[in-house]
Amino acid sequence: MVVLNDSRLELAKKSNGELLDLSAYGEVSSDVVFNRNALVSSILETLGKTSFSLLYDVNIINSTSIDVVFRDLNWIFVSWSISASVTRSLREISSHKLFLRINLFSSEDKKKPFDFIDFSVNIDDTSRYILLPHNAQFFRVDLIFYINGIFDILVLSDIFKSHSYSDILEKSISENKSVSTIYELSEFLPLVDNLLKNHNEMFS
Amino acid sequence: MGFKNVVLLLSVQQLFFNDLTEENVSASKNDFFNLLSDVYIPLFESFRRLERQKIPYKISLVIPPVMCFLLENVKCRDDYIKWLDAKVSLGEKELLRAEKIFQPIIFEILAKYKKTKELFLGYSCDLLKIFREYQNRGNVEIIATSSTEVFFPHYFDLKKVLEAQTKLGLNLYKRFFSKEIEGFYLPDMGYCDEVAAVLEKNSVNYTFLDSRSILLSENFVENGIFSPIRFANSLVAFAASDIFHDEIFGNKGFCQNHVYLDKNSDIGFELERNELEPFLQPDTARYELGYKYWNKSFPRQPYDKAAAKAQCKKDAYSFLASKIAKLNECEKFLESQNKLPEIISLVIHLDVNKFLDRFLEGVDFIEELFISSSKFSDFSFECPKNLIKKRWKLQKIHPVNAAATGFGYGENLISTQNNWMRPLIRKASERMIDIAGRFVQESGFKVRLLDVAAKELLLAQSSLLQKMIYEGNSPDFAAQYFVECIDNFTRAYDALGSNQVDTLWLANLESALEAFSGLDFRLFL
Numbered sequence: 228m229v230v231l232n233d234s235r236l237e238l239a240k241k242s243n244g245e246l247l248d249l250s251a252y253g254e255v256s257s258d259v260v261f262n263r264n265a266l267v268s269s270i271l272e273t274l275g276k277t278s279f280s281l282l283y284d285v286n287i288i289n290s291t292s293i294d295v296v297f298r299d300l301n302w303i304f305v306s307w308s309i310s311a312s313v314t315r316s317l318r319e320i321s322s323h324k325l326f327l328r329i330n331l332f333s334s335e336d337k338k339k340p341f342d343f344i345d346f347s348v349n350i351d352d353t354s355r356y357i358l359l360p361h362n363a364q365f366f367r368v369d370l371i372f373y374i375n376g377i378f379d380i381l382v383l384s385d386i387f388k389s390h391s392y393s394d395i396l397e398k399s400i401s402e403n404k405s406v407s408t409i410y411e412l413s414e415f416l417p418l419v420d421n422l423l424k425n426h427n428e429m430f431s
Numbered sequence: 432m433g434f435k436n437v438v439l440l441l442s443v444q445q446l447f448f449n450d451l452t453e454e455n456v457s458a459s460k461n462d463f464f465n466l467l468s469d470v471y472i473p474l475f476e477s478f479r480r481l482e483r484q485k486i487p488y489k490i491s492l493v494i495p496p497v498m499c500f501l502l503e504n505v506k507c508r509d510d511y512i513k514w515l516d517a518k519v520s521l522g523e524k525e526l527l528r529a530e531k532i533f534q535p536i537i538f539e540i541l542a543k544y545k546k547t548k549e550l551f552l553g554y555s556c557d558l559l560k561i562f563r564e565y566q567n568r569g570n571v572e573i574i575a576t577s578s579t580e581v582f583f584p585h586y587f588d589l590k591k592v593l594e595a596q597t598k599l600g601l602n603l604y605k606r607f608f609s610k611e612i613e614g615f616y617l618p619d620m621g622y623c624d625e626v627a628a629v630l631e632k633n634s635v636n637y638t639f640l641d642s643r644s645i646l647l648s649e650n651f652v653e654n655g656i657f658s659p660i661r662f663a664n665s666l667v668a669f670a671a672s673d674i675f676h677d678e679i680f681g682n683k684g685f686c687q688n689h690v691y692l693d694k695n696s697d698i699g700f701e702l703e704r705n706e707l708e709p710f711l712q713p714d715t716a717r718y719e720l721g722y723k724y725w726n727k728s729f730p731r732q733p734y735d736k737a738a739a740k741a742q743c744k745k746d747a748y749s750f751l752a753s754k755i756a757k758l759n760e761c762e763k764f765l766e767s768q769n770k771l772p773e774i775i776s777l778v779i780h781l782d783v784n785k786f787l788d789r790f791l792e793g794v795d796f797i798e799e800l801f802i803s804s805s806k807f808s809d810f811s812f813e814c815p816k817n818l819i820k821k822r823w824k825l826q827k828i829h830p831v832n833a834a835a836t837g838f839g840y841g842e843n844l845i846s847t848q849n850n851w852m853r854p855l856i857r858k859a860s861e862r863m864i865d866i867a868g869r870f871v872q873e874s875g876f877k878v879r880l881l882d883v884a885a886k887e888l889l890l891a892q893s894s895l896l897q898k899m900i901y902e903g904n905s906p907d908f909a910a911q912y913f914v915e916c917i918d919n920f921t922r923a924y925d926a927l928g929s930n931q932v933d934t935l936w937l938a939n940l941e942s943a944l945e946a947f948s949g950l951d952f953r954l955f956l
Contacts, residue, residue: 235907239716243700263695268903294857296585297832299840306854354850385588390832399647399831408764412757413655414674415646418839422647425838 234274238267246270293382295368298356299425300392306354307370309381317350317372324373325350325381329357332365335386340367363389392422435758436776436813437751438669439800440639442493442616443783444895445580446501458718458905462787463501464514465719467558468547470783470794475561476550477798478570488801489812491572492562493616496603497579499559500946503607508556515551518544518721521710525698525722528706532733533724539736540722559607566608572814574614575604575635578947582844582894584623584832585853591864593629595954596889599947601633613816614638618894619836619844620671627662637667637819639778643833645670650828657761657775659818661825668828669815671780673835678750679781679790685746686790689728690738694791696725716905723791743792747799748806754779755807776818780835836898848906849897852913856891859920863888866927867955876932881952883940884923889947891916 238246246266250273293307305327309317317323326347330340342362348355348370359366369383400419404410446463481488501507522541529537554561565571577583578599586592601612615635617626622644630638642656645668652660656670679685699711699720710720725731726739754777765771786793804812819825837843845853863884870877891913899909919940926932941948 235903236716239905240704240714242702242704242717243695263700264903290858292858292861294854296845296853296857297840298845299838299842300832304845304850304853306850306857308854308858353854387588395647395831398649401651403651404646407651407655409653409655409657409761410646412761412764413642413646413652413657413670414672415655417674418643418646421839 234271235267238270239263291370291382293368293370293384295384295387297390300390300395301359303357303359303368304354305357305368305384307382308353309350309370313381314350317374320374322374323350325352326371326373327355327357328369328371329359329363330367330369331360331363332367332386335365335388337365345371359389359391361391361393363391365389392425395422434774435755435762435810436774436818437754437758437804437810438491438776438778438815438818439489439797439812440491440493440574440616440671440778440780440815441783441797442574442576442780443495443498445495445576445618445893446497458716459908460510461514461718463498464511465721465787466783467511467551468515468544468721469791470786471558472547472550473794474797475554475558475565477794478565481798481801484802486801486805487811489570489572489814490797491574491614491814493574493576494562494607495576495580496600496607497946499603499607502557502559511551512548512556515544515548517710519548521720521722529724536724536734536736537722544721563608566610569814572614572816573604573608573610574616575601575612576616577618578603579889579893580618580895581889581892582619582621582834582836582841582897583617583626584621584834584841585844585894586860586892587623587625589860589864590625590629591867591955592860592892593625594632595885596892597629597633597635599889599950599954601635612636619834619841620644621834621836621841621894622830623832627664627666631662631664631666635666636822637669637815639671639780640668640830641833641835641839642670642672642674643839644668644830645828647833648828648831650826652828653770653826654765654772654775655761657758657777658772659776659815659822659825660828660830661822663827663829665822667819667822667825668830669776669778669818671778671835673780673839675754675779676781676835678753679796680785684789685750685796686785686793687727688742688746689726689732690735690742691727692723692734692739692791693725693727693731694719694723694788696723696731698722698724739792740795743795744799744802747796748803751800751803751807755810758810773821773824774818776813841894843901844894844897846897846901849900852897852900855917856888856913859888859891859917859924862924863920863952863955866924867952870927871953871956876934876937877927878952879937879941880923880927880932882950883937884920884927885952885955886947886950887916887920887923887940889950891920 249270250266289311290308291310291313296304298304326345329344331342332340344360346355346357365386365388367384367386370381371378372381404415519541522537525537526534562573566573577596581596583593604612612634613636615630615638617638620639620641622640645652645660656672659667659669661667677684697719699717711717724734726734758775758777761775833839834841866881870881896909896913900906
């Protein structure tokens with residue numbers, strides 16, 4: 228399933244001196260704080276090698292399913308699998324299209340989404356990071372196929388509540404917190420700075 | 432218990448081994464023995480010194496279940512003694528090889544290993560018993576945790592996984608420490624809404640959350656991180672700020688002072704391989720051998736233990752003074768508002784693995800924190816269970832999802848390097864819940880298959896594997912370990928369906944990891 232590459236192990240067998248020689252040769256800058264693991268990783272990166280390459284066999288799952296997990300407040304990681312028989316059928320029709328649809332709901336019990344966004348995917352894809360839109364209070368992810376004018380859902384996720392940065396920025400960072408002595412003593416402002424930094428980097 | 436309190440919380444990452452009976456000392460086993468020699472046994476010695484000087488101390492320790500199994504295992508204890516003997520032999524060899532300038536430090540290290548062996552034998556090789564003794568005396572509070580290092584938010588919609596990990600962790604805690612449960616440590620303080628109900632259902636009284644979970648909640652938290660809060664149910668949470676953790680372990684933290692010992696200067700990383708025979712296994716990645724002679728200065732200087740100790744004293748004092756200043760300011764402010772609660776508290780959370788990785792003087796630092804505390808009045812170190820006796824008076828908060836890893840939300844656990852693990856572990860978790868329900872009435876080999884499947888799943892759920900891959904810390908090993916667990920799980924799952932099983936394979940798996948032997952798959956019901 229996972230093809231191991233022995234490059235990392237070979238490097239891990241080397242002494243610090245040998246690693247530093249290699250890093251100088253490969254023009255890898257060593258950290259100010261020396262760290263063997265970081266040095267090995269940077270050498271591998273310079274050599275264009277990763278420690279292992281992923282070849283996991285999706286047949287181990289062999290069912291049509293979808294999974295959504297929050298990576299942070301705004302990004303979700305969606306992974307899916309399509310059963311072998313459905314995959315075969317789709318491959319037989321070259322004109323098929325697959326996409327992920329993010330359905331947006333105003334509440335958890337609403338049947339009908341008020342909006343949706345589509346992301347095109349290939350049949351060999353198995354996962355994707357998706358940035359949730361600002362107005363995604365509740366959302367559901369569907370894996371949809373399109374063949375000859377027919378749309379149909381292969382699999383859909385549950386409905387999830389989002390906890391976005393914007394939500395926190397709007398609802399949790401009130402003025403009375405920002406000027407509060409207790410919040411200042413609790414190191415609130417560095418947390419907010421980090422939050423804003425992450426939020427701004429995402430949209431810059 | 433005074434009015435102003437500091438909770439000192441020490442957590443450690445969960446450890447795992449494929450095979451405890453393995454003859455060769457693997458790097459991970461070496462790490463575990465280093466943890467005993469450089470953290471826990473010195474910590475017990477530090478407690479003794481504090482008691483002799485009549486200095487009060489209280490500390491909260493998270494002891495993961497797998498570590499308890501290892502501490503209980505007779506073979507592992509014997510291996511540790513052999514490992515200590517090998518350190519002494521290596522030191523004697525080093526005395527002949529190393530330059531004269533290093534002789535004093537080699538003698539010191541040699542003496543440390545000899546003394547550690549003497550202490551270990553003096554403890555009847557039973558460190559769990561020593562933990563229990565300190566717990567019974569009230570100086571140490573042992574905090575339970577999940578059976579493996581699972582990141583709870585990743586299973587927010589699989590409540591049975593959260594319950595299985597929690598219940599098993601608590602059962603094991605009761606087995607090893609024979610005490611009623613008070614506190615539960617969520618690995619990486621990974622919090623999601625579903626956690627509170629699971630903990631309360633299992634009679635947990637309190638947990639710890641990253642300060643983001645509390646300060647970024649919609650509520651205005653009246654005492655900030657200076658009081659525990661209460662959930663909608665009776666569960667209590669203490670806030671731990673990773674900013675304090677970074678003050679010690681960060682890239683600009685106290686641990687980076689140039690006088691401290693440089694882990695990377697270990698002879699295991701520096702000498703030619705032939706000079707390290709037979710202490711370093713041939714053809715393996717290098718690992719620490721315990722003999723380090725240089726400090727962190729650049730250009731580097733020989734390590735001066737006395738200078739490091741003096742610096743440690745200063746750093747511990749300065750760190751504690753800044754925290755007490757915060758408590759004092761907090762008191763003054765709340766008093767001025769006429770909102771002074773009965774007690775105020777502050778959590779200092781230290782990750783023990785960082786001691787081995789970045790701050791080998793860590794235990795000295797802890798001891799100095801307690802010694803320094805005598806210089807401050809009206810303040811004490813306290814165990815959390817003593818601070819929640821009037822929990823109904825605590826402010827009720829709805830915390831938000833956050834964690835003490837990644838950028839605050841566990842981003843490192845679902846990164847481009849390790850996200851391939853997610854569909855596999857997710858599917859296996861769903862399948863486990865399914866087969867636990869379907870085969871609940873079964874007996875015989877099917878139950879054995881189900882138990883093995885549950886064990887392999889719990890091991891694969893350890894987020895330590897994702898972390899190792901993300902951080903480039905033996906990622907090949909972590910990937911291989913994960914894949915083996917998933918393969919074993921899938922084989923057991925398929926065997927349940929086909930009614931065909933290789934009994935030799937099953938027996939091997941059952942005996943492979945003593946930790947979790949006796950595990951019952953019905954945990955996932």
